[in-house]
Amino acid sequence: MAILTSTMKGDATRRGTAVVTGASSGLGESFARHLSRRGYDVVLVARRADKLEALRRELVQCGHHPTVVLADVREPAGRAAIFDAVAERPLNLWVNNAGLGCVRAGVECEEDDVTSVLRTNIEALSLLSIAAAKRLSERRGGVIVNVASTAAFSPTPTMATYGASKAFVLSFSEALREELRASGVRVCVVCPGALETEFHGRAGLEMPPKLLVRAADPCARAAIEAALRGEDLYVDGALNRAVTAFARFAPRRWVQRVSARAMGVW
Ligand SMILES: NC(=O)c1ccc[n+]([C@@H]2O[C@H](COP(=O)([O-])OP(=O)(O)OC[C@H]3O[C@@H](n4cnc5c(N)ncnc54)[C@H](OP(=O)(O)O)[C@@H]3O)[C@@H](O)[C@H]2O)c1
Structure with missing residues (x-):
């Protein structure tokens, strides 16, 4: 059951309200800092109360107006709690960042782990995107x-499950963007490569070599700039842009083999 702890209402007189799911660590924490600096009243969503409270205090000390919502985005009650918190606010921006991975998801992973990835990365993201799109459309504008x-x-x-869940996010978001084109609501897909966050540890993955790992903070800043400029897609870093270009244009069989090699399968 989700608990709503709206610690500060925010005066909502600045650039409006931005929701960030998965704000208790990593990329989401960085999104929250950058959006606060840009003048948004940020609603911080995640399950770990201590981490959200620490971030809330830090943002308040810097003169910002954050609100904490303790919510599990997989649960209907958790999703409802987020919308309750923004019901009376001028919602302008919504970041669906909460996500997780699972190693060996395709063949050896526990059923619960696979389900958790699917429910968080696909089900929750879709339902939150649709509900946010409805709210933003009413205001004739905003960014997801x-x-x-x-x-x-x-x-x-x-x-396997993680990669497929992110392919879903890309396809779903591209479709939603076209559906919303006339509504004034824009959708931007952010594609980081390996980032220095809690992600790898929590997924049971070894951190890739340092050369391939980027910091979350500049990724969040550049992603927000791209989204606010109206860009559809932001791929973080030149190397990642080259890798994704290869994946998009090379024969599918090559892409599968290179990916398997990179993941240490053979
Ligand atoms: N790190 C990478 O290498 C990498 C690369 C590409 C894409 N990404 C994507 O970037 C996003 C952020 O990940 P990160 O790297 O910042 O990892 P992270 O440090 O592990 O952060 C994940 C965030 O998601 C939240 N979260 C997970 N399940 C949740 C749930 N059921 N309900 C509410 N919040 C939930 C976590 O908060 P609580 O546990 O407190 O709820 C945490 O705040 C994810 O979508 C991830 O797939 C990461």
Whole structure:
């Protein structure tokens, strides 16, 4: 059951309200900081109360107006709690960032882990996107930022469910963007490569070599700039842009083999 702890209402006189799911660590925490600096009253969503409270305090000390919503986005009650928190607010921006991975999801992962990836990365993201799109359409404008991954562009052996879930995010968001074109609501898909966050540890993955890992903070900043400029897709970093271009244009069989090699399958 989700608990709503709206710690501060925010004066809603600045750039409006931005919701960030998965704000208790990593990329979501960085999204929350950058959006606050840009003048948004940010609604911080996640399950870990201590982490959200620490971020809330930090943002308040910097003169911002955050609100904490403790919610599990997989649960209907959790999703409802987020919309309750923004019911009376001028909602302008929504970041679906909460997500997780699972190694060996395709063949050896526990059923619960697979279900959790699907429910968080696909089900919750879709339902929140649709509900946010309705709210933003009523206001005739706003931005939805959906966090996918470079894994969206190629199958990901050893993380099959995760890679497929991110391919879903990319396809779903591209379709939603076209549906919403006349409404003034824009949708931007963000595709990071490996980032220095809690993601790998929680997924049971080893961190890739340092050279391939980027910091979350500049990724969040550049992704928000791209989304606010009206861009459809932001792939983080030159190397990741080259890799995703290869995945998009090379023969599918090559892409599968290269991906399997990169994931250490053979
Ligand atoms: N790190 C990478 O290498 C990488 C690469 C490409 C894409 N991404 C994507 O970037 C996004 C952010 O991940 P990250 O790297 O910042 O990892 P992270 O540090 O593990 O952060 C994940 C966030 O999602 C939240 N979350 C997970 N399940 C949730 C649930 N059921 N309900 C509410 N919140 C939930 C977590 O909060 P609580 O546990 O407190 O609920 C946490 O705040 C994810 O969508 C991930 O797939 C990451």
